[in-house]
Amino acid sequence: MKIMSFEELLEEFKKLLKNNGLKFTAQREAILQTLYDNPKHFTSESLYLLVKQSYPKLNIGITTVYRTLNLLEDNGLVTSISLGVQGKKFEIALKPHHDHLICEKCGKIVEFEDDEIEQLQHDIANMYEFQLTNHLMQLYGHCKECQ
Amino acid sequence: MKIMSFEELLEEFKKLLKNNGLKFTAQREAILQTLYDNPKHFTSESLYLLVKQSYPKLNIGITTVYRTLNLLEDNGLVTSISLGVQGKKFEIALKPHHDHLICEKCGKIVEFEDDEIEQLQHDIANMYEFQLTNHLMQLYGHCKECQ
DNA sequence: CTGTGTGCAAACATTTTGCAAGCAG
DNA sequence: CTGCTTGCAAAATGTTTGCACACAG
Numbered sequence: 001m002k003i004m005s006f007e008e009l010l011e012e013f014k015k016l017l018k019n020n021g022l023k024f025t026a027q028r029e030a031i032l033q034t035l036y037d038n039p040k041h042f043t044s045e046s047l048y049l050l051v052k053q054s055y056p057k058l059n060i061g062i063t064t065v066y067r068t069l070n071l072l073e074d075n076g077l078v079t080s081i082s083l084g085v086q087g088k089k090f091e092i093a094l095k096p097h098h099d100h101l102i103c104e105k106c107g108k109i110v111e112f113e114d115d116e117i118e119q120l121q122h123d124i125a126n127m128y129e130f131q132l133t134n135h136l137m138q139l140y141g142h143c144k145e146c147q
Numbered sequence: 148m149k150i151m152s153f154e155e156l157l158e159e160f161k162k163l164l165k166n167n168g169l170k171f172t173a174q175r176e177a178i179l180q181t182l183y184d185n186p187k188h189f190t191s192e193s194l195y196l197l198v199k200q201s202y203p204k205l206n207i208g209i210t211t212v213y214r215t216l217n218l219l220e221d222n223g224l225v226t227s228i229s230l231g232v233q234g235k236k237f238e239i240a241l242k243p244h245h246d247h248l249i250c251e252k253c254g255k256i257v258e259f260e261d262d263e264i265e266q267l268q269h270d271i272a273n274m275y276e277f278q279l280t281n282h283l284m285q286l287y288g289h290c291k292e293c294q
Numbered sequence: 295c296t297g298t299g300t301g302c303a304a305a306c307a308t309t310t311t312g313c314a315a316g317c318a319g
Numbered sequence: 320c321t322g323c324t325t326g327c328a329a330a331a332t333g334t335t336t337g338c339a340c341a342c343a344g
Contacts, residue, residue, distance in 0.1 A: 088309095130289065132288040
């Protein structure tokens with residue numbers, strides 16, 4: 001259910017770097033590849049640990065993970081969710097739109113889609129004469145295990 | 148558009164404290180009063196500064212603000228929303244939930260409520276066995292004037 | 295009186311920044 | 320070569336904890 005291959009994603013990333021006078025490095029590639037191969041929600045640290053484990057020779061630093069995630073997010077290649085005290089989670093922006101259920105205790109994230117809500121959102125936008133470009137919906141609560 | 152008077156809220160708070168063997172203090176009252184009088188979103192620090200300014204004799208500490216906000220949130224008297232990488236915002240739970248339409252060009256914000264969407268959100272939460280505490284829905288687009 | 299609440303300072307956790315050395319272009 | 324990038328350590332944020340004294344019940 002990927003929208004593009006890793007090669008296409010990599011091309012887009014390289015183009016983005018070139019347009020901004022930035023450089024293509026092994027660390028940036030490793031982070032992008034890891035995000036692509038693991039379509040789940042990462043904290044900065046969990047991504048750092050996985051990249052470190054997958055590419056031991058790179059000896060990557062967590063600083064680079066933070067910097068690269070911010071770069072990717074600024075350019076729309078990853079999206080993030082704020083979890084308050086527990087930080088932020090990131091995922092690669094390769095999937096069709098979906099919303100999130102977020103457990104405030106353990107930080108677990110469940111994805112869902114609901115066409116009916118999408119339709120109602122459009123109805124509301126029409127009522128207020130807004131032309132929609134995007135939306136964000138996050139439901140916070142306690143998951144079954146944390147109740 | 149307040150649902151209850153401060154006196155009623157205070158009674159509820161005192162009952163809650165008594166039920167948990169906790170004590171009613173001037174600091175806790177000042178925080179509750181400040182939240183009640185200012186129905187907006189506070190960060191822990193902005194609330195701390197306002198309470199400090201409103202009740203200079205109390206010489207309140209930010210520690211107490213954190214502790215009181217957590218107490219109030221645990222008992223449903225305030226709700227919170229996770230915003231960016233840094234922090235959380237709190238607001239007193241006195242208004243029915245409302246969502247936002249945000250114009251990406253002029254920054255205008257329109258509040259709306261939609262019972263049908265609220266119902267669907269609860270249905271989704273039930274499906275995944277989540278106990279909802281809060282939610283965030285923001286629709287981004289261009290308002291009539293900016294199209 | 296008893297035990298909870300408070301402010302302070304220190305501890306923590308997470309993210310950002312300064313810097314010298316490394317490396318892409 | 321040039322200057323962006325990196326990893327490290329230190330700094331900056333935001334939040335929690337340990338402690339001794341204050342005070343509500």
